[in-house]
Amino acid sequence: MKSPRTVLLAAVVVVAMGGQLALAGTIKGTVTASKKKLLPHTIVYVDSIKGDFECPKEHVLMNQKNSVFVPHVLPVLAGTTVDFKNSDDVAHNVFTPDKNADKFNLGTWPSGEIRSHTFEKRCDKVCDAVMLCNVHPEMEAFVLIMENPYFAVANDSGYFEIPKVPAGGQTIRIWHPTMDAEAQQVNVADSGSVAIEFTLVGKKKK
Numbered sequence: 001m002k003s004p005r006t007v008l009l010a011a012v013v014v015v016a017m018g019g020q021l022a023l024a025g026t027i028k029g030t031v032t033a034s035k036k037k038l039l040p041h042t043i044v045y046v047d048s049i050k051g052d053f054e055c056p057k058e059h060v061l062m063n064q065k066n067s068v069f070v071p072h073v074l075p076v077l078a079g080t081t082v083d084f085k086n087s088d089d090v091a092h093n094v095f096t097p098d099k100n101a102d103k104f105n106l107g108t109w110p111s112g113e114i115r116s117h118t119f120e121k122r123c124d125k126v127c128d129a130v131m132l133c134n135v136h137p138e139m140e141a142f143v144l145i146m147e148n149p150y151f152a153v154a155n156d157s158g159y160f161e162i163p164k165v166p167a168g169g170q171t172i173r174i175w176h177p178t179m180d181a182e183a184q185q186v187n188v189a190d191s192g193s194v195a196i197e198f199t200l201v202g203k204k205k206k
């Protein structure tokens, strides 16, 4: 038989643990590289946070302007629909030969029109897919299908900020089309922020 005091203590612990779930901090920092123009193609993400993350209802835009995909790299939470918009006076196509994105081909369409694709996660770890245009072989972009919403894209200076990361030990990784960096372990406090830095180096050939 538990004493009333034990029961009370257990209740306090449960309440405290319930509150802890909401505790979260911000991970922020800087990515550096010898070539500065590489910085805004860096995605910083928290590895392996399990959870039931709701699919975003709002679509995310990838533009085609001056025969360039904008943005060049686009991380989305699995289940997100991306609208590909042709903002040029010439026809563009969007296709991917990547099985990570079901090798889709949306066809070719004229100026001002949008065609969409919903990205579901098809791989265990990093799920990247190249986006191409079969009218313009030089056009290339990347969509990264993420399993949790804790990610950010570095800005032109390499700065990034990932808010509301659950407190505790987390592994932070980067993804970049051509570069790599060592993963970092951080301890996210119950509030406030923790700072980290990444240095990009060329990807090792496999």
Ligand SMILES: [Cu+2]
Binding pocket: 067, 091, 092, 093, 133, 134, 135, 136, 139
């Ligand atoms: Cu094109």
